Amino acid sequence: MRIIFFSLLLFVVTSASADAKYSFCNKSSYALSAAIGYVDGDRLATRGWWRLRPGQCKVVLTEKAKPGRYFVYAEAIPGHEGPLRTWSGDTALCVENSGFFNLRNQDVCRDDPMRQRRFFNVEVTEQAGGNWQTDFTEASTYTVYSAEVAGVQRLLSDIGVDAGRVDGAMGRTTQRALANYRKQKGLAEGYSIDDEVIDTLIEDANAREAKLGLFYCNKTNSPVWSAIAAGEEGDTYNSKGWWKLEPGDCSKIVKGSLEKDHYYVYGVIEDPAGDRPITGGAKNFCINNVMFNVNDDLACADQDLEEASFRRIEIGGAESLNFDFTPDMFAAPAEAGGE
Template structure:
């Protein structure tokens, strides 16, 4: 992760302008990056710059760097991967779009159909060349690790992401090339692109999706087992008529439970039978016991429907919520897809 210094956003207005930065990707994920910089008296933001594992790409404004002005960076992984989107972020809130975008001087993200994300500050040597990493520290093995992770996302039997092209990886590549009807094994960048496209097609609808047909705004929490222990997390905000994919991996069982509230009046989801811990704002609770002792409230969760081909959808209607408010304080901040 990129180390950042917490600082107020208005400092940008006092600094002269910057030049393009080099973004290097030493992770096993295809990364999409957005950059922010000062433009006149406002902050301009632009995205997305796509960077394959093992690549370096120049992005941002091409302006002389003698001034020493920093850039702002937010990066996310491609949506191709099982387990959801990964982020490389900081503390400066700016607006981003779901696809290619540019924005300047925007303060109300939601009104323009944009989302708010935290940007990291790039100064000094990181201003000229910043390296995105993950805990495994792949370094010059990032490209091969990226191929392995994408093979895994397409359903190949890849058990370890280590950046070493062993027999299992080589066999999985050969099977993918054969099944995709490619005339030969492509060069790594071309192979990465083909694998990403296949993974996006395969995983576009997998996982758990929650839909809100109540006519009011709602917020939801999920509970599931992780490493033999239960955890609950939330909240995901659901606008009227909207859906959110809250779990991105392929589902094999019904062992996920959901709780929700209508935000106007805090009316809780009815019909729940399994009790888990909840909090009034964005949270992650490990364990389902002794909620009060750990500073949480409790709520009764419903089990999700039986998954079909790796996916399940739970739709809320007005009849799914109690008439009386829940005994939990006002909510909620939005959540991220897992």
């Protein structure tokens, strides 16, 4: 599954006023989680997550937006079908993976790439007068209202309801689907869109997605750095990592219903005496010491990458699967004795 990186930035400049601020506006058909990075004194701080319903605008910084560089990132909620949709750039900054956060130390995620997101840059101008708005948009141009309609259409589709095309138009198919959903959930009758129905749809979509996918679980007593390889079109495979799993932790590696009949998994335990990779590998793929996402259409050496042996796992038509890293899967420590 290829992760799609996509970013568009629009801004609105307004005259200076007493309520100068920085705002986000979601003009996409996706429900989003968004974050911002900014200079706070002598440090670079990051703050999030703000949930943005489709069509929702929200103030994220109540203080005056000073001229200079800010950093912005947003990702679709996990409940949306398909690969993760992001509005992103090239600047890696720290986040928490869940809940609201306010980080003033960018060293906290140095050893955990899964706590990093790639923010895009925003240059706030002097002419903005302290007010700035970043719009999250799609190739389809939506107004605030049509984004709300398109968001409901997408969320209904995510939970398996036919609401017509995701086009932002409140046609009869969308009206009928929304009215039926509201009735099923015990909400006020009709096909009106309000915060309550959108939040209920988000909750249902996320609950549905939570049951699907490929999960890695660490059943060892040491942190495991994990990676995966999956088939692409033709005979090409894509390998990517790293997910750091603390002892007892589980993490979703592939979202959505599993569509492939097999995957290749890799893990390594860092040991003072030397790394202990997973054994029983069936096929070699490219890896790197830092985060990687590469295809095997070129030799690893030609991409300045290392090579590692991944273990094959069969899916057997299941929509979801847990893969457990256990102590016996890994090479023995360099010194006598096991883990």
